[in-house]
Amino acid sequence: MAEPAEGDTPLIEFRAVAKVYGSGEAEVRALAGVDLAIHRHEFVAIMGPSGSGKSTAMNIIGCLDTPTSGDYLFDGIPITGLDRRQYTLLRRHMLGFVFQGFNLLPRTSAVENVELPLVYRGMPQRERRQRALAALAQVGLERRADHQPSQLSGGQQQRVAIARAIVTEPAVLLADEPTGNLDTRTSREIMDLVGALNRDRGITVVMVTHEPDIAAYAKRVVRFVDGRIESDERQEQVAA
């Protein structure tokens, strides 16, 4: 993938985004005026110690939380101040989530888990099933479609979660510690998969991690400390 051209509208842009929790004595500044731009097709790792504000930044990017001040522009459009419903629709159509704890619905088959975002889009059953199976094939789990999460290994569960995130063909894949619950070998497999999605399908990936060897898969690493960006570097990816 070519580096983004100068002057392109960033897909994700923070302008002096601050987030304050609580008030008075109990006030906590999670983000203290952050500027950040992420372009299409980028693969960004967000790093930092706990309490550095990286999770807050991720929640704001994911439209799960709103800044106290500053602006969040999605594809050049300011979305600060939208209501809950509009945030939900943004998540539904633009974003795919992968969590540390997989967050699959229990007692629900893999393919039904992958179908879930399409259900909320009101897609007809037949088309939904086709697309869910295609997404499962992309993560190499077409043979496990009828298995429930409890019948799958951690790595397989995370693959199902990735299939669920990409089945809607989102602009951005948001991964919050995607390998946090996995062993090293499985972590590599998952990261190879994420890397491939970024490289081959051009999905923009934003990933929170605290493990340097996981961050090494990204093309760019943004480090947060005390609610500010400490460093922002492009890097050579590890060979996938």
Add this chain to the structure above:
Amino acid sequence: MFTETLKLALHAIRRNPLRSFLTVLGIVIGVAAVIAMVTIGNGTTVQVTERLSALGTNVLFVRPGQFGPGRASNEAKSFTWRDVDAMRSQVAGVSAVAPVSQSTATVIYGGASRSTTVVGSTSDYLVAQNRIVASGRGFLPSEERSGAAVCIVGDTVREKLFGSASAVGERMRLGSFSCEVIGVLERKGEGGMGQDQDDMALIPLRTLQRRITGSTGISAISVAVRSDVSTTKVQGELERLLRERRRILPGREDDFSVNDMAQIVATMASTTTLLTGLLGAVAAVSLLVGGIGIMNIMLVSVTERTREIGIRLAIGALEGQVLTQFLVEAVALSIFGGVVGILLGLALAWGAVTAMSVPFVVSVPIVALAFGFSALVGVVFGYFPARSAARLDPIEALRHE
């Protein structure tokens, strides 16, 4: 989308069948109780109505005092032979006027004895009550006038006392005197209140007055109206005649009542309405309790499934979609309870009416109402938990363990 939601709801209910069942038990019991009671009540009403109608709609019953709900039968003087004669001679269109007084006495024949109803009347009784003398004969006018010791027995009395032997011509003991059995009534079966109409002995009214009750009063008069004459018209004439004879001033209420079968049935029906009202109150309480049960378990369910709700919200479920999901789940639960309750109630009622040999009459409106109410309970008591699910913060919900 809706079938999806329904599938989800059923999935959630099946996930914990025992809990789901216990949750709806309140509704099941409430609905079952109402359905069973109403169905049994309907069957009984139908049976009573059928039997009363079988007595004939062209018979008027004249009784002292007033009857009906909210009206105690007050102390009113009984009728006299003169009243009976006046009705027969002054009211046009009557085919029989039967004065009736009743008592209970022990009848003894050989080694057998039985306590039975003793009816004192005249041969007009057979016309008014639609009874037939199967064997033997009816009263002679001379026997009626003199108060002779003769009796016509019902089939039950005949069977218990005489068995297979012929009763006619035998002498049996009735209370304190001995009387000759001159006839046996044809079997009639159970009456409107379930009583055995063949467990009786009919004697001339004067005999009853002299030998058993010792009073000259007549406690009721059955008047049969000719089929070509309006019952209402005769009823009006009887009322006018009795007011005159009993010297009731204009503006004062009657101290007697003249009813036909339809009116007696209506009186009973109004009693049934009162009972239905009470049942409704019991049903309302049990549905309320059942609804609280559902609300309680739905709140628990929302707490348990906080993470699931978080996932759904994060991947694009709108508040309304989550609300609908939990609401449909609550309604599905309560409808399930309602349906089980209806089936259970009908089964109980069927068992009861079969044991009571009463017809099984299903009231469709009550079944529909029970169904509708159980659905409504789901909506009302499911709304609050569903709303609290829909309003969860996805970040908090996802963090929930």
